[in-house]
Amino acid sequence: MAGSVLPSWNEGPAKQAIVDFVAGAITPGDDFVEVADRIAAFDNDGTLWSEQPLPPQFDFVFRKWGEEVKANPALAQVEPYKGLLAHDMSFLAGVATQDPEAISTLFAAFSRSWAGTTPEVFDAEVRVWLQTVKQPKFGVPYIDLIYKPMLELIEYLTANKFRVFVCSGGGRDFMRAFAEEAWGINKENVIGTAAEYTYVDGGIVRGEQVLGGLDIGPGKPEHIFAQTGRLPIIAGGNADVDIEMLESARFAVIIQHDDDTREFEYTAGAERAFTRAAELGWTVVSVKNDWNVVYGKGLA
Known part of the structure; x- marks a missing residue:
């Protein structure tokens, strides 16, 4: 069976572990999972698409803030605008690794914008x-840098009656803008850090407050449960901020970025996650060794 599914995945322990888990979940027996409980949750940045040199949403946001600073130069003395304009490397490193303090500052400004x-x-x-x-390295739109093997995994799980959710520290509404065309996932199956909304004069408008806290760390399983009433059976991530979501699942997949030719090679922000993976036996997926194709657009 393994050879006929997930064609962008090389044959090996990672692919076999996924196929074996799904087979057990859908086959009557000790590992069977009722259809209602077949919840899969995947991080986005670094799990479904490339997150280097920074998660793509920040490219979008930083451009907006550049326009705001031009309109109001006083903002240049206020964080996060100040750190961005000064190219503060410690601040940018916190953004890249999704440090909670850096992300909180960003989303406060994001909500105001x-x-x-x-x-x-x-x-x-x-x-x-x-x-x-x-995207600066590949010269293509960010939407072209979605990982083809992960799209195949989503399709494989959906075909086996799993409900697939994207659970990211990034903005929920940012991801919802392209979720259906990019991943084949309905907007309501996207979970992320979200602004509050208010109903005004027959329509919905965004507020300044973050709804329910940041969707990182323990916020991930908390938000998944709030939306589904269940914790995931299978979860996938790539970083320390995904640890709690991966711990909450019966079967966990963690992406190892080790291919600087076809994608990027880095470990920053994932050190604790890989220690936990070794302790708990999570399935480690090597971009270099487990994927024969990385992107769906045939990029080298």
């Missing part, structure tokens, strides 16, 4: 960014 706008306005801005901005 779009407060009072409608979802339609925000979606339109995201779509323009997706169509016009290119």
Whole structure:
């Protein structure tokens, strides 16, 4: 069976572990999982698409803030604008590794930037960014850097009656703008850090507050349970901020970024996660060794 599914995955222990787990979950027996409980949850940045040199949403946000600083130069003395304009490497490193303090500062400013706008306005801005901005290393739109093997895994799980959710520390509404066309996942199956909304004069507008806290660390299983009433049976991630979500699942997959030719090679922000993987026997997926294709657009 393994040879006929997940064609972008090389034959080996990682692929076999996934296929064996799914087979056990759908076959009557000790490992069987009722259809209602077949919940799969995957991180986005670094798990479903490339997150280097920074998670793509920050490219989108930083461009917006550049425009705001031009309109109001006083913002240049306020964080996070100040750190960005000064190219503060410690601040940017915290962004890259999704340090909670750095992310809190960013999302506070992020919420202010779009407060009072409608979802339609925000979606339109995201779509323009997706169509016009290119990732610096590969020179293609960020949407082209979704991992083909992970799309195949989503399709494989869906075909076996799993409900697949994306659970990311990134902005929920940012991901919802492209979730259906990029992943084949309905908007309601996207979980992430979210702004509050208010119903005003027949429509919905964004507020300034973050709804339910950041979707990182323990926030991930908490938000998954809040949305589904269940914890995931299978979960996938790549970083320290995914540890709690991976711990909450029966079967955990962690992506190892070790291919600097076809993608990126790095370990920053994932050291504790791989220690935990060794302790708990999570399935480690090597980009270099387990994927014969990385991106769906045929990029070298």
